[in-house]
Amino acid sequence: MSNEAISDLEAPACPMPLRHDEKIVLGHGSGGRMSHDLIGRLFQRPFDNPALRAANDAGVVAVPPGRLAVSTDSHVVTPLFFPGGDIGRLAICGTVNDLAMMGATPLYLTAGFILEEGLDVAVLARVVESMQVAAAEAGVQIIAGDTKVVQRGKADGLYINTAGVGVISHDREIGGALAQPGDVIILSGPMGDHGIAVLAARGELGFAADVISDVAPLNHLVAELIAADDSPASDGIRVLRDPTRGGVATTLNEIARQSNVALILDERVLPVRPPVAAACEMLGFDPLYIANEGKLLAIVAEEEAQKVLATMRATRYGEEATIIGRVQAAPEGRVLLRTSIGSTRVVDMLAGEILPRIC
Amino acid sequence: MKYVTEYRDAELVQSTLREIGRVVTRPWVIMEICGGQTHSIVRHGLDQLLPPEIELVHGPGCPVCVTPLELIDKALNIAARPNVIFASYGDMLRVPGSGRDLFAVRADGGDVRVVYSPLDAVKIAQANPDKEVVFFAIGFETTAPANAMSVLQARSLGLTNYSVLVSHVCVPPAMHAILSSPHNRVQGFLAAGHVNAVMGYWQYPAIAARYHVPIVVTGFEPLDVATGILAVVRQLEEGRAAAENAYGRAVTYEGNRPAQQVIEQVFEVRDRQWRGVGPIPASGWGLRPAFAAFDAETRFDVGEIHTQESPVCIAGQILQGLKKPHDCPAFGTECTPESPLGATMVSSEGACAAYYRYGRHLENYELGVMN
Structure with a gap:
């Protein structure tokens, strides 16, 4: 009923019940x-x-x-x-x-x-x-x-x-405790898009960042990986994890502890989009700790690595998949990073929440 | 990324390190002043790649580390008040006061907000005229211009609900204090490039000459740090002691004059306490009397404050380059980033935090497995 129609009526009329169409009450x-x-x-x-x-x-x-x-x-x-x-x-x-x-x-x-x-x-x-x-x-x-x-x-x-x-519907075991020395660590795409996109959308960066969240369902990608794994014991895929809160670093630390292995990353090949890298530089964040919502980490048998990589890259959400490191026996429970200048450092779990630095 | 990637070029860094190895003939102790440099060094593992003759010691240039405990306790007191919005750089929230930290105040219902710039705190004050907005204005010369600017902006906006809790400290007096200490080990300085971007380095030739130490203005990327170390080592080996600029893309001799003028307009030189180090005369800034209305210390009466430092923590000695984090018995055991005893374990610029985060609490053989 339009307002004009109401004004045509003789008052007082039976009041219209209030409709709550606009706001949740x-x-x-x-x-x-x-x-x-x-x-x-x-x-x-x-x-x-x-x-x-x-x-x-x-x-x-x-x-x-x-x-x-x-x-x-x-x-x-x-x-x-x-x-x-x-x-x-x-x-x-x-x-x-x-x-x-x-x-x-x-x-x-x-x-x-x-x-x-x-x-x-x-x-x-x-x-x-x-x-x-x-x-x-x-x-x-x-x-x-x-x-x-x-x-x-x-x-x-x-x-x-x-x-x-x-x-x-298959018998294979996939889980965080199954990484073995010699395995290869694959990341399905660049790190940190979701975390930085949300920070930017809050207007908290103080500058514009052209970053889009990666939030996406990864089940079809995983189905492709499993279908493609024809390793003799059906154990080519050891670990699948989505590195959400705490980022890649935190997820890898969990895996290293569950599997009692060392995960060794190569800084030179860690994928980060330039605007994410720039935002992290400005704020003193490390993209390794920034949340993702459409990425997965796969730890796979060495002989399966190239096939897994090719399979991932043929999917919509895995086009930028890349090998970021390897599994070795020791030091157990640690994630280490081989830096681009040739030194080695520990990549630890995050302590508390990420805070921007002062200067 | 322009201005970053090229300064992380592995080949250039390694050739600079090789050059340091060629030049050095005997042991030298070099201090990097800024905690940002400490983190860069440890994060990139530069110290592992230096020739054994070079020992890097970590300086006092960590703003949250040297902010006096008494002032942190004042901040905690003010932040807990019902009518106050307490704004701070994020780093400061986890720094332990005598009893608790700002996170704990927030958990108890205090309105504590992380801002990226003091100008954001001014905006909060504008948007909340019925609240007192207090900004924790700490830092070295680097943050001083923005902190001063926030006061000027609040004044020109006519805000009466904005104030700053000031704890500003300056690098040159700290260099004097370190060099004149009878325990001093430092033979050369990597000066803090970001401070020099604001202040220039016109204050340094006199210090270099007086104490006969090379002072090289140095940046933060691995190549910057390696280049700074090379310049210091060259001077030391040649028996020279000059002020030199190895961070030319950001720093001039005069510095940023407009920024210096803003500091000059709002702040005056004061004696300051440095946490863990003690009082250093004329080593910091406070608000000039003309801006007293914006001084949180006078606006809020916090009564008498009884501070209590951890008896175990050796942060003060670490900040003076006398000890390393792993010399502390509590390092990595009683004291961790999750439950820090001192500020150096907290800040993204604290030496203990850097050592812990990048695994220097591990045995060398653990790290050495892949080398």
Whole structure:
């Protein structure tokens, strides 16, 4: 009804019930009609699938034979939208990638939303749309969900938790404890794009940085790697990990400790895009510690390395894959870097949060 | 990356190192003044590649390391107040005061914010007229112009809710203090290039002559540092002691005059305490009386402060080049970046932090496996 139409009416008329189309209010999390309206309007259509449509207390699905992989990840990011992605894409890719790193085929996700009172419904709609696009790209379905609303000031706009299941339909073992001396370390592309893109989007750099987040689902890439591995014992791929928070350095330290090996990196070949390198130089950051959301580290048998590299490079998210180092027996549990000028230093885990330097 | 990549060129660095090896005939102790240089040296492993005659000792040029404990305790006191937004360079948040650090204040509900520039703190003050915004204005000559500029900007904006907690220190008085100490070991200096970009190096010929030490203005990339060391070693071997510039792409003799004028306008020379080192006369800056309204120390009465340093920490001796981080019994055991006893274990410019981060707490054989 238009405003003109209202003014034509004789007052007093029965007041129109207030519609809450624009902003999230506490009632949207009440579990009552407003919750149902919101879910129906915003979530049901984009995420549509039989399990969700059944609208029961749990999504029920059939799972193909194999071992199940289960993972969960909560996502908080400021701002909600940044170059290359948003919290929705991040929430899908985060869990999809965690499943994929175990060699699983991700199948089903759940999504839990914590909404802050006052959030624009249009913002939520954009995020949901983005989740749908990412889920479609990854080939996963969102089969259960939950929405809660908290008072203004109790959350930063929107938090999303996703949990996921995937099926491992092969017998091979992939895991952080399986790196062996002689293996080769491959990184699927340049480091630090996501972390710097988000910092730049916050306006915290004090300068413009032309960097786009790498947030992407890596399950198809992993599927290609597994399909291509025809090593005799099907053990050519030892470790797959996505180096998210803490960056490549932190992930490699975890692997070195789990596998009781030394990981030796070559500084000359570490891939970093020039604007990321420049931003890190300005702020005193090391790209080895900056977050990625669409990269993976693969530790593979030496004889498989070239094939893995070629397979990765033939995929959309692995075009810039490169060998960054090797595994050796000692010193156990350490990551070492061969510097470009020929010395050696330790690459340790990050202590606390990354802080920009003074000068 | 222009102006970076070419100064990390492995072949150029190695040929410079070979040249140092050819020139050197006997042991020399050289101090790099700036903590940024210390980190560059350790990060790139330059010290591992130097001839054994050259010993590098690490200087006092780490701003958060020398900020007096009393002032950090004042900062913690001010930052914890309900009506205050306390803005700081990120490095400062983890520096331990007598009891806790700024992170702990933030966890307890204090509004502590990391800014990249004091001018951002002025913007926060503009946006929050009902709050007191205090910026922790620490550092050497490098950060002084921006810190001074923030005061000028706040004044021209008519802000009455902005103040600075000042702890500015200067390099030349520290060089005097080190060289006149009876325990001094330093025979030549790599001067801190970023400080000289602001201040020039016109103050150095007199110091070089008085103490007969070579002083070479040096940059931060591996080739810069190697070139600086080569210049110092050449002078030492030839018995010369001059002020020399090996960082010509950033530093002139006069320095940045407009920046110096801003400092001069806002700050006056004061005696200063250096954490771990002690008082050094006329070694820093405080706000001139005309800017007293912007002085957080007078604006906030913090009462009497009782400071307590860790009895184990040897940061003071490290900052004077008398000891190395691994000479400390607590290094890497009781004292780590996660639970530091002294500021040198915290800062991205602290010597202990550099040694720890890049694995100097490991046995040499552990690092040597691949050489």
